[in-house]
Amino acid sequence: MGQAAPVRAASILQRMEWIEINLPGAELRIAPQFLGPQAADAALSSLIEEIPWEQHRIRLYGREHASPRLSCWIGDPGASYTYSRTRFEPRPWTPELQGLRQRVEAACGTRFNSVLANLYRDGGDGMGWHADDEPELGLRPMIASLSLGAARGFAFRDRAERRQRLKLELPHGSLLLMAGQTQALYQHALPKSARPLPPRLNLTFRHIAIPSA
């Protein structure tokens, strides 16, 4: 009988380590290597293919614009979400997203019933200042943000003075957790970059209150 090939420990051990990020009043932590490079590469290529990307319309200073990124709202039945005055009905979970949801839930110790997927096609795509503070997310929402592809800057400014307080880099395979008063006290943004950059895909897992029928 031949011997089974030994399983390489490095390929099955997850290098999951949370690092606390200091931002007064906020609750922020990052797992820079939530997914190792190979798992992150595989997730990026399958998600780019399997998510039905759309260009959402957003309202800025009273005018409607095409959002400078592609997006898709995915979730459990009934997890509809209204932002920028538009209501989105959830698309169904894909197999890759279901697998990632379970890993993210295990790492964060909470359940997520929806995810906003965003695709920044190059450095010219981005996201302006906002907080994820819609009523259906609850008062102290926990939002887990998985980044794949090009590393991009992610900035926070306080809502009282509108001064930038922090800028992080979100690398390929990283998971950022925003919880507690983070949305109440701060806004966040993903600035555009003048550099030509490869695509970046981001998944923000959320828990939406589903009204009972």
Ligand SMILES: O=C(O)CCC(=O)C(=O)O
């Ligand atoms: O792309 C990101 O890292 C975050 C996007 C974001 O803040 C959002 O979609 O609400």
Ligand SMILES: [Mn+2]
């Ligand atoms: Mn956001």
